[in-house]
Amino acid sequence: MSPGLLLDCDGVLADTERDGHLPAFNATFEEFGLPVRWSQEEYGRLLAIGGGKERLRILLEPGLVARAGLPTDEDEQRELVARWHRAKTQRYTALVRSGALPGRPGIARLVAEADAAGWRLAVASTSAEESVRAVLEHAVGPELAVRFDVFAGDVVPHKKPAPDIYLLALRETGLDPREVVVVEDSANGLRAALAAGLTTVVTVSSYTRDEDFTGAALVVSSLGDPPEEPATTLADPRGLEVDGAVGLEHLQRLLGPQQGATP
Structure with a gap:
């Protein structure tokens, strides 16, 4: 899989x-x-x-x-x-x-890498689906946006930090939790993903930098688009040694040689 x-x-x-x-x-x-x-x-x-x-x-x-x-x-x-x-x-x-909210550094790059390697792509959010799809299209481009499953809004009874939205995504996609990496930005999102048994990378945002990210596999300032916008590592408990950009190879290492291997 x-x-x-x-x-x-x-x-x-x-x-x-x-x-x-x-x-x-x-x-x-x-x-x-x-x-x-x-x-x-x-x-x-x-x-x-x-x-x-x-x-x-x-x-x-x-x-x-x-x-x-x-x-x-x-x-x-x-x-x-x-x-x-x-x-x-x-x-x-x-x-x-209107284009007023550009994608965060590295998001389009990492998504393109994952798609090219055959990874399944999905968004799991508590925001309204219409909003999520609009942000997704502008962040990664329309061609990649259509490759995503979108789970958003009131499709689950409890929102983050409850794990419901991630459990729904796992059920609907058939993904094995051991073969999934989540990218979150907040402590609530991290708790939701961890409660669903998912390996989680955190890219802190303007409101969340000082939150508690205990349990994250990696915490960075962004996914990174060097040289203009390199990622800064804030916590690296798995020893990934990210040098300016979180790449697909880092996600593969988090999952291990079998689960993260490129098909």
Whole structure:
């Protein structure tokens, strides 16, 4: 069986949280007349909550509900959150498609290497599928994007750090967990992948550099595109000795000579 490369979206394909999701949330609050504006610092804390709708639900605390004249009925609140999230997703997707959020260093290169070697490619994310597909296409290009299975949004009951999205990806692709490398950017994502029994590389993003990545097989600043944007190694417990760029040979070494071998 071919090995698999599973990627998170936000922070892995592109550094989307600060420059994409946050302004889309704030523009949506303004559109709906909500007296809310999340700062970069506050949004960084909110990233501990997996999923955009889940973050929006914290607005439904009694004080804001009363102040903004929001409904108190649970069904009406659920529909309102869904409307907010649809509007935010449309804004965010338009921003991505404008080209404002380029792929992170090394992502297109590594994906091309894995595809050429016959690796199975997939994205596993708690973001809305429409957003994920837009980011994916811009990060790796349309020809490689169609090679991916995409598992995203509300397709599982529990979002990261629960392992559900990765367990779904394994079931649907038929991949052996021993033959899979995940690339994540956050502690929540790392915990989800580890709970699914998956070897995980972390590429830290603007919000996650200081998080606890115990259990990661490798932690780097990015996958790297030297000489302009080389990767810096932050933790290397497996002794891979990455020199500026994480390549397919490093992923093969993480899996071992049999699982990671090129077909």
